Amino acid sequence: MEDKDNMMSKKIIKIEDLKREFTMGAETVRALRGISFTINEGEFVTIMGSSGSGKSTLLNILGCLDQPTSGLYEIDGLKVKDLSRNELATIRNEKIGFIFQSYNLLARTSAIENVELPLIYNSKVSTEERRDRAIKALKMVGLENRMDHTPSQLSGGQQQRVAIARSLVNNPVMILADEATGNLDTRTAYEIMSIFQDLNKQGITIAFVTHEPDIATFSSRTIVLKDGKVIKDDLNQDVQSAAEQLAKLPKQDD
Amino acid sequence: MRLLNLFKIAFKAIVLNKMRTLLTMLGIIIGVASVIAMLAIGEGSKESIRENISAMGSNIITIRPATTTSSGVRPSAAEMQTLTLKDYEAVKDQATFLSYATPLVNGGGQVINGSNNWPSTIYGVNPDYLKIKVVDLQSGSMFTDTEVKTAAKVALIGQTVVDNVFPDGQDPIGQMIRFNNIPFKVIGVLEVKGENTFGQDQDDVVIAPYTTVQKRILAIDYINQIMASAVSEDDAPNAVTEVSEIMRIQHKISNGNNDDFSVQSMEELISTFSSTSEMLTLLLVAVASISLLIGGIGIMNIMYVSVKERTKEIGLRMAVGAKGADILMQFLIEAILISITGGVLGVLLGLSATVFIENFLNWPTSVTLFSIVISFAVCAVTGIFFGWYPARKASALDPITALRYE
Numbered sequence: 001m002e003d004k005d006n007m008m009s010k011k012i013i014k015i016e017d018l019k020r021e022f023t024m025g026a027e028t029v030r031a032l033r034g035i036s037f038t039i040n041e042g043e044f045v046t047i048m049g050s051s052g053s054g055k056s057t058l059l060n061i062l063g064c065l066d067q068p069t070s071g072l073y074e075i076d077g078l079k080v081k082d083l084s085r086n087e088l089a090t091i092r093n094e095k096i097g098f099i100f101q102s103y104n105l106l107a108r109t110s111a112i113e114n115v116e117l118p119l120i121y122n123s124k125v126s127t128e129e130r131r132d133r134a135i136k137a138l139k140m141v142g143l144e145n146r147m148d149h150t151p152s153q154l155s156g157g158q159q160q161r162v163a164i165a166r167s168l169v170n171n172p173v174m175i176l177a178d179e180a181t182g183n184l185d186t187r188t189a190y191e192i193m194s195i196f197q198d199l200n201k202q203g204i205t206i207a208f209v210t211h212e213p214d215i216a217t218f219s220s221r222t223i224v225l226k227d228g229k230v231i232k233d234d235l236n237q238d239v240q241s242a243a244e245q246l247a248k249l250p251k252q253d254d
Numbered sequence: 255m256r257l258l259n260l261f262k263i264a265f266k267a268i269v270l271n272k273m274r275t276l277l278t279m280l281g282i283i284i285g286v287a288s289v290i291a292m293l294a295i296g297e298g299s300k301e302s303i304r305e306n307i308s309a310m311g312s313n314i315i316t317i318r319p320a321t322t323t324s325s326g327v328r329p330s331a332a333e334m335q336t337l338t339l340k341d342y343e344a345v346k347d348q349a350t351f352l353s354y355a356t357p358l359v360n361g362g363g364q365v366i367n368g369s370n371n372w373p374s375t376i377y378g379v380n381p382d383y384l385k386i387k388v389v390d391l392q393s394g395s396m397f398t399d400t401e402v403k404t405a406a407k408v409a410l411i412g413q414t415v416v417d418n419v420f421p422d423g424q425d426p427i428g429q430m431i432r433f434n435n436i437p438f439k440v441i442g443v444l445e446v447k448g449e450n451t452f453g454q455d456q457d458d459v460v461i462a463p464y465t466t467v468q469k470r471i472l473a474i475d476y477i478n479q480i481m482a483s484a485v486s487e488d489d490a491p492n493a494v495t496e497v498s499e500i501m502r503i504q505h506k507i508s509n510g511n512n513d514d515f516s517v518q519s520m521e522e523l524i525s526t527f528s529s530t531s532e533m534l535t536l537l538l539v540a541v542a543s544i545s546l547l548i549g550g551i552g553i554m555n556i557m558y559v560s561v562k563e564r565t566k567e568i569g570l571r572m573a574v575g576a577k578g579a580d581i582l583m584q585f586l587i588e589a590i591l592i593s594i595t596g597g598v599l600g601v602l603l604g605l606s607a608t609v610f611i612e613n614f615l616n617w618p619t620s621v622t623l624f625s626i627v628i629s630f631a632v633c634a635v636t637g638i639f640f641g642w643y644p645a646r647k648a649s650a651l652d653p654i655t656a657l658r659y660e
Contacts, residue, residue, distance in 0.1 A: 065573060065653050086577045093575020104570045104657070108270055118574040120259045166574070 011074070012174050012205045013039035013062065018071035020057050031057040033228040034071065039174070039207060044200040046208045046216040049225035056178075058225065059209050063096055063176050064088045076173045093121050097167025101179035103159045105151040111138060111162045112147040118170045137165035141195055157188035164195060174205040181215055187249055193218045194242035218242045260580065264588035267560070268595075278556040279596035281549025282633060286600025287607055288542035289629045290621065294608040296535025298619035303527045306450055311388045312520050313487045315352070315494060317345065317480040317501065320516040335476040336505070336514050342480050344504045351493035354382040355482035357464050361472050363434035365411070365419050365460060372418035376409075376433055376460040378467025379481070386483040394427045394442030397463055405465040409438035412457035413446045433460055436470050490519040546632060549596065554640035557589050561648040568648050569656025582649035589641020590634060597633030601626055 020032040031054045039045055049055040060066035061073060064080055065088075073080045076095055080088070092098075097118075105114045115134040119125045125133070138144050141161040151159050160180060167175050177196070181189035189212075197218060200206055208219060216222045217240040224232035268275045319334030342357040349355070359378040364371050377383070381396050397408045411419075411426065420426050426440045438460075447456035468474055484493040498517050505514055561568070568581055605621060612619045 060654055063573070089572065089575050089577045092573060098573050100657070104566065106567060106570070117571070120256070121575040121577070121580055123256050
């Protein structure tokens, strides 16, 4: 692990004393109270914390969906501060891959079209290239045979795999997953985690928000938030293989 | 932002909600179709009025007695006896813008030939009448000036009279008929003219020298009207002014007093009827436009629903990089697609309705390119106008809130 960290020292995420406050009427809610960390290229970080710990707020800021009240946030060397709505949209489009708990696929739209979605908003990508890249992304998650299926024709795990393919299609510097296994049973969740581990092995940086400790064991590093502060930031010395854990699970009785 | 992609997205949204889209379009379709049909009917009736009146002789000028109050009594114009042959002669001699003129007396009565009889109207005129009314003869000849002077009992009859008093198909020329028991020798048959704009059968006439009709049938010495034709259609207004002048001097009407006659040209009649039908067209189009407006509101309504139910989709699109402008365009294009498709279908429906009206209801119609262009343009504008607000609302959504929307 040490070697890997030294080798890949490019900073994807750099956060310094990040604060986010919300004004609710007369009251000011301090969701993030000054947190700092960096994520290097190739890391697989899980961000944990109970409800109200500020992890959703952090995720929104990391995903350039929200702006911090104060502090520094850099993604891939770009300072995300005082950027316009449109500039934020461009960063989301080119640098970040989103995965949501509820998949958020477009209904009645084929898997391949769902995967193509981010590229539609990138004028540098031609129609042919868009299709090629979508096919490639679907192959990476093992759904090359389900390209024309609509979400209603896919299982939860398959839908989440389409969502993963969608997050990969724009070659992001980082994938942001928000409770990506939250709606799945253990077996399917492990399948999904094994895909994440494979992608991470190929060098893709992943930030994974979860509240399930077993999921965190598949990542290389865990950041724990509490009351808007980082209370723990440890490298995981004993990374579990999701594929192996999957094999150990009792067989489903059909 | 690639317009073609946004176009595809919008198109897909429409295809996925076919029924809803169709129902939304219905308002626009009916609106456009009714605007086109109404304009076609208006334009058609205007043209047919113009044609019909022109066929009656577009440069005809008529001088009729008008009512004036004499010792507190206001008699009806038809009872006026103020128009005389002297007036006719004065007009004929002095007017420079007139090519022909005839005195005209008319009266109703029964045309009898043996056991056949038919109620008709007899017109007493001079030989110029045919030239003024632009009527030819089917057979026979017109009476002469001499026959007018001698008050000869000769007559020309229209086809309707021929059909009714000579039912056996015998040649009426040279036959004797009686009009109110006065015998007339038929010397000609008028060409068929059919009904005029006002539904009057122009073939149901008997024409005879005005002297004969005055003396033998009506027993009067005044005339009912003077009918003349202007040198040309363009000179008709000049002729009207000139004739009015002559008549005023003739009737010794000082300035400031009301004329006891009226001079009217066909051109005036045409514009009177045209403006009436234009008013009517305007009214019809106004009603049709309201349905177009309601169609537009329908689009706005459905776009609101569409934005609302796709809030989460909008959030997702924004999360993966759609800019506000992309979302705005997506929904705007959707609204415009609905309205334009509705417009095209509306034009087709309007044209079919017009054909139907023309062929099955026998109303004259005339579709102008203008009416198609204008209703189509209104459609596109409707789409933009009513699609803008919901689209704007969608584009202003906060991606985080939109993503969480259930």
